[in-house]
Amino acid sequence: MKKILPSLLLFLGVCMQATPVFASPSDKEIDTLANKLGWTTDDLEEYLTFKGLNVDDFDNIHLLEKQLGTPITPTNLEELLVQNSMTREELDILLAGFHEKVEDFWFLEDLEVAIDFYKNHEEKMLRLEEFLENIGFDDTEKQQFYGHLNKQNPTLLAAKVEEWKEQLNQFQEMDQESGISNKDNEALNHFWQDFFTTTAMKPVLIGIDDNGKRKELALSDLFNKQMDTTVAIELYDKNDTLIGDAIVSTDMVSSVEAVDKMVELTEVTEGLATLYAAQLPNTASPLPVILCIGYILLLVGVFLTFRKASYEK
Structure with a gap:
């Protein structure tokens, strides 16, 4: 046994180094998968972007298809309803409260999340909807607002939410009745600037006076106590x-409630994005590990072979 061990290790090491190298899915494979789902390749890429991924993240088409999950069918949808003790009507009502419907979901795993x-955040979302x-x-x-927030980096949003909560505690100590200093x-101006930058939203502010004359404003203008024009804000x-x-209005942007609601909105959408991200499998193949083990076996085999030769001398 001792005589054949070095040769066996050398053989295994060489075999593992000869493992074929995986490449990203080809265009033809992507087209075939998209057609199988009833999508275009653009649809597929858009879905992956929503998950923070792209085609090049996958070493082969099988890993990509696995990532997409289980297509929803009448049978597995019914099973999901039974698991959640819901009727289809109750599910439709729940999703409608968040401006979604079953048809918006392609894969069972996304719908489960x-x-x-939504069941655990229903009351909070109703308050935010009202705001x-x-x-x-x-x-x-x-x-569109929820969808935009969902596309942002959940890790960055989570860190910012914690920072904003600390600022919010300070804002809540302001004496708004006697006037804000x-x-x-x-x-407050710094908070709103940071909020729009972090969430990748560009605010365009338009002041409209009593005569209907329009003038573009800076965000800081909203904190001008003398400003009495109507202000429209457009988010891009x-x-x-x-x-x-x-x-x-000036009162609105100076309102602690408005800051609180925006922080809550960000926290809720970040929480959902984090849950979706937690579904992501390892998109890489085991090739690096296989190669590493192969190198180790190869080196051990060479070492034992030369050690055996030196003993025989």
Whole structure:
């Protein structure tokens, strides 16, 4: 046995080094998978982008297909309803409260995450919905707002939420009845600047006087106590696509409640994005590990072979 061990290790090491190298899925494989799902390749890439991934992250088409999950069918949807003690009507009502429907989900795993999250955050989301309605967001704008936040880096948002909560504690100590000081206004201005930067939203502020004359404003202008014009705010993403618009006032941006609601909105959407991200498997193949083991076996085999030869001398 001792005589054949070095040769065996050498053989295994060489074999493992000869393991074929995996490559990213080919365009043809991507097209085939997209067609299988009833998607275009753009649909597939958009879905992966939502998950913070792209095609090149996968070593082969099988890993990519596994990542996508289980397509929803009438049978497994019914099983999911039974597991959650829900009827289809109850599920439709729950999703509608968050501007979604079953048809918005392609894979069972994503729907499972959404159901669990929405059931546990229903009351909070209803309060946030009311806040967005009060500032003038319609259902489409609310959906676009949530969707935009969901696309941001959840790790960055989580860190910022903790930072903003500390600032919020300071804001809550302000005496708003006797008036907010210039120092407090600066702190609030800094919060809103940081919020829009972190969430990759570009605010465009338009002041409208009593004669209907429009003038673009800076965010800091909202903290001008002398300003008495009506202000419209339009929120755009980095591609200059409109997310939503609303009418705001100096009182609104200086309101601790508004800061609180925006922090809550970010925290809730970050929580959902984190849950989706937690589903992500390891997209890489075991090739690096195999190669590493192969090198080790190869070196051990060479070492034993030369040691055996030196003893025989």
